[in-house]
Amino acid sequence: MIAIIDYKAGNLTSVKLAFDALGVPVEITSAPERIMAAERVIFPGVGAAGSAMNTLSGSGLAGAIRNVADSGRPFLGICLGCQIVLERSEENKTDCLGILPGAVRKFMPVSPRDKVPQMGWNSVKLVKKSHPMFKGIEDNSEFYFVHSYYPVPADKGLVLGE
Numbered sequence: 169m170i171a172i173i174d175y176k177a178g179n180l181t182s183v184k185l186a187f188d189a190l191g192v193p194v195e196i197t198s199a200p201e202r203i204m205a206a207e208r209v210i211f212p213g214v215g216a217a218g219s220a221m222n223t224l225s226g227s228g229l230a231g232a233i234r235n236v237a238d239s240g241r242p243f244l245g246i247c248l249g250c251q252i253v254l255e256r257s258e259e260n261k262t263d264c265l266g267i268l269p270g271a272v273r274k275f276m277p278v279s280p281r282d283k284v285p286q287m288g289w290n291s292v293k294l295v296k297k298s299h300p301m302f303k304g305i306e307d308n309s310e311f312y313f314v315h316s317y318y319p320v321p322a323d324k325g326l327v328l329g330e
Contacts, residue, residue, distance in 0.1 A: 270322040
């Protein structure tokens with residue numbers, strides 16, 4: 169079973185509909201025991217790191233996510249879900265899950281033309297082209313982004329694309 173974590177925010181329906189279109193069954197759940205029993209886990213993200221961490225900590229979901237990460241099972245963090253696995257976020261100086269060493273930084277405009285949040289289509293250079301995550305995806309494919317923060321893992325070897 170693939171579990172999509174319901175933390176009372178996020179783009180749950182969009183993620184579920186994508187899996188439905190692929191014919192892959194998924195379950196949206198906020199039950200820590202269902203998440204810990206899942207073969208794969210997805211944390212879809214929209215929102216603020218601080219409120220997400222408050223919800224995760226108060227509901228037992230933080231421990232469930234750490235359990236999944238410690239077990240080595242596949243875990244996909246999308247947007248905020250990618251950020252909360254690091255140690256901390258510059259967004260309100262939030263302590264995150266600390267599964268991976270590193271921090272989440274705020275985009276700082278270099279010129280007046282730079283807009284934050286950064287929104288739009290951007291090409292992604294695949295750093296690890298052979299990773300299963302990129303099966304069927306060409307280098308420099310375009311993805312749509314809406315974000316004000318970006319993850320900076322301490323170990324650059326963890327970066328799959330940029």
